[in-house]
Amino acid sequence: MCGIVGYTGRKQAAPILLDSLSRLEYRGYDSAGLAVRNGTALAEVVKATGKLHHLADKTDQGRALAGCCGIGHTRWATHGDPSLVNAHPHVSGNCSGSGSGAVESDVVGVHNGIIENYTELKEKLLRRGYTFYSETDTEVAVKLVDYYYKKYKIGPVDAITRTMVRIRGSYALALMFKDFPDEIFAARKDSPLIIGTDEEESFLASDVPAILKYTRQVYYIDNHQVARVSPGKVVFYDLNGDEVPMPLTEITWDAEAAEKGGYEHFMLKEIHEEPAAVRDTLNSMVKDGKIDLSQTGLTEDVIRSIEQIDIAACGSAWHVGMAAQYVIEDLAEIPVRVELASEFRYRKLPLSRNTLVIVISQSGETADSLAALRVAKERGAVTLAIVNVIGSTIAREADHVLYTLAGPEIAVATTKAYSAQLIAADVLAVHLAAVRGTVSPEREAGLLEELAAIPDKISRILEEKDRLQWFSSKMANTHDIFFIGRGLDYAISLEGSLKMKEISYIHSEAYAAGELKHGTISLIENNTLVIGVLTQKELYEKTVSNMMECKSRGAFLAGITTNGNFSVEDSVNFTVYIPKTDEHFMASLAIVPLQLLAYYTSVNRGLDVDKPRNLAKSVTVE
Numbered sequence: 001m002c003g004i005v006g007y008t009g010r011k012q013a014a015p016i017l018l019d020s021l022s023r024l025e026y027r028g029y030d031s032a033g034l035a036v037r038n039g040t041a042l043a044e045v046v047k048a049t050g051k052l053h054h055l056a057d058k059t060d061q062g063r064a065l066a067g068c069c070g071i072g073h074t075r076w077a078t079h080g081d082p083s084l085v086n087a088h089p090h091v092s093g094n095c096s097g098s099g100s101g102a103v104e105s106d107v108v109g110v111h112n113g114i115i116e117n118y119t120e121l122k123e124k125l126l127r128r129g130y131t132f133y134s135e136t137d138t139e140v141a142v143k144l145v146d147y148y149y150k151k152y153k154i155g156p157v158d159a160i161t162r163t164m165v166r167i168r169g170s171y172a173l174a175l176m177f178k179d180f181p182d183e184i185f186a187a188r189k190d191s192p193l194i195i196g197t198d199e200e201e202s203f204l205a206s207d208v209p210a211i212l213k214y215t216r217q218v219y220y221i222d223n224h225q226v227a228r229v230s231p232g233k234v235v236f237y238d239l240n241g242d243e244v245p246m247p248l249t250e251i252t253w254d255a256e257a258a259e260k261g262g263y264e265h266f267m268l269k270e271i272h273e274e275p276a277a278v279r280d281t282l283n284s285m286v287k288d289g290k291i292d293l294s295q296t297g298l299t300e301d302v303i304r305s306i307e308q309i310d311i312a313a314c315g316s317a318w319h320v321g322m323a324a325q326y327v328i329e330d331l332a333e334i335p336v337r338v339e340l341a342s343e344f345r346y347r348k349l350p351l352s353r354n355t356l357v358i359v360i361s362q363s364g365e366t367a368d369s370l371a372a373l374r375v376a377k378e379r380g381a382v383t384l385a386i387v388n389v390i391g392s393t394i395a396r397e398a399d400h401v402l403y404t405l406a407g408p409e410i411a412v413a414t415t416k417a418y419s420a421q422l423i424a425a426d427v428l429a430v431h432l433a434a435v436r437g438t439v440s441p442e443r444e445a446g447l448l449e450e451l452a453a454i455p456d457k458i459s460r461i462l463e464e465k466d467r468l469q470w471f472s473s474k475m476a477n478t479h480d481i482f483f484i485g486r487g488l489d490y491a492i493s494l495e496g497s498l499k500m501k502e503i504s505y506i507h508s509e510a511y512a513a514g515e516l517k518h519g520t521i522s523l524i525e526n527n528t529l530v531i532g533v534l535t536q537k538e539l540y541e542k543t544v545s546n547m548m549e550c551k552s553r554g555a556f557l558a559g560i561t562t563n564g565n566f567s568v569e570d571s572v573n574f575t576v577y578i579p580k581t582d583e584h585f586m587a588s589l590a591i592v593p594l595q596l597l598a599y600y601t602s603v604n605r606g607l608d609v610d611k612p613r614n615l616a617k618s619v620t621v622e
């Protein structure tokens with residue numbers, strides 16, 4: 001999704017903006033641009049299509065753009081193709097061609113989100129004599145601000161609030177006005193935006209890693225607010241134009257956590273950070289051998305009153321929900337329904353005060369997950385968010401929040417955040433069970449002991465990564481992969497398959513092993529790779545039988561199973577053994593070889609591991 005950055009202070013803005021944009025590359029983009037003000041001179045706008053280094057080359061790494069106040073953008077095309085003319089920043093003035101150079105314009109802006117009624121607004125502006133050079137909704141927003149600014153001769157804040165009440169959709173906007181050379185004006189509804197400050201400078205960004213190197217003092221601008229950002233100072237306004245106080249938050253993440261730290265890719269680094277992410281998350285929830293979820297405000301009374309749990313999430317976070325349902329149902333004996341957030345938001349599910357809706361999201365900004373949360377609240381359910389990014393919208397809007405402590409995750413393909421979510425969901429399941437009396441105190445203690453040992457077991461799996469690297473080199477040219485399993489192993493297969501396809505571009509599917517012969521088995525041909533996940537004792541033989549059915553039709557088989565428990569070597573071509581743990585928690589271990597396999601396959605195919613095509617880290621549009 002689009003990334004926004006801004007800087008105003010004493011230093012040259014362009015190099016800082018380029019650096020911050022480079023830290024948002026993981027969000028996904030297809031063009032980029034900068035606008036920089038040098039005192040009262042006109043804003044200089046430069047844009048480039050493709051990767052950020054084209055923009056850096058065009059501006060001599062930012063040195064060619066003088067000025068201490070500026071905004072920058074990486075665009076993930078929604079309205080209009082990924083061309084130079086559609087790239088941001090957009091300007092209120094008439095301009096031809098790409099809209100680059102010193103632009104005679106009262107307002108210059110960048111935007112993340114979608115303005116749904118832009119056609120209607122564009123027609124209004126056309127009737128008022130405005131012309132348009134791009135196909136974007138952003139140009140419409142910038143020109144609408146300009147229109148109110150001039151028509152009512154009001155200040156930037158009022159012009160922006162008037163615009164906000166007219167536009168529908170989602171937006172994070174950063175705007176510069178010709179008459180206010182050192183200031184940036186920002187507005188937000190449903191798209192992420194943070195504002196960082198230091199003594200003499202201020203920063204804007206779509207996400208924390210973009211500015212972590214410069215400051216840890218951050219404001220989270222609320223929905224329907226405008227911020228006036230000057231060097232070292234930020235003032236917030238509501239839609240009436242009245243000042244509103246906003247709290248400053250201290251970010252505790254390490255700046256190094258958002259660097260590659262010697263690894264070739266963020267993804268590999270983040271896989272290696274899984275033991276720490278899991279341990280930190282566990283330690284935040286289990287103190288002195290006892291589960292302590294007081295940070296969430298989820299009381300024992302609420303837990304006892306739950307009759308139904310609905311989990312809503314997207315992508316890998318949904319896979320965490322799929323895994324969690326087996327654990328919660330089995331341990332706490334509460335019925336669990338897992339829904340894709342994009343479906344949940346439009347379903348008419350009966351919810352009540354006795355339904356707990358759990359929304360899982362790394363970023364805390366995923367548009368569909370946020371919408372699902374809002375629907376759940378409207379319908380009267382109790383909501384709990386499992387979120388990684390502190391202060392994100394989902395975290396702020398949920399009734400209760402459980403933070404995972406994975407630190408910043410940069411690679412588009414989630415790994416350590418998934419593992420942290422998984423462990424958080426497992427501890428939650430144990431807690432629900434203990435409070436409702438479906439597990440005894442002794443069993444609870446035993447389960448917690450198993451959970452505490454997981455980080456070291458993940459480290460042991462990582463020590464054996466060379467074998468997976470070798471295997472991935474053998475299978476890098478495969479066209480189709482099927483990941484199969486039953487029960488929790490099916491949930492693990494879903495994540496293994498997504499990991500593989502999103503970064504290797506190899507077609508892969510996850511199937512509940514017993515379902516294959518209802519249609520999909522017709523796709524099995526000579527050498528189709530079938531990876532069986534075999535961690536559940538009761539289901540092991542059944543899945544192996546399904547794998548053998550594939551083998552009879554030419555499939556090449558790989559199996560993931562536990563040390564010493566089962567022996568599959570006679571049946572399959574390649575086996576990965578993982579350490580044993582309580583079967584409820586096997587996902588935390590079985591996923592690691594699958595993540596490594598996907599990683600090495602992507603590397604072997606020479607692909608952009610951290611920034612796969614067409615994908616965005618944080619999907620903030622519907």
Ligand code: M6R
Nearest residue numbers: 315316317361362363366413414
């Ligand atoms: O930030 P979220 O956890 O809400 O993101 C949800 C999905 O977009 C995300 O898990 C996505 O599926 C990842 N690319 C998977 O690796």
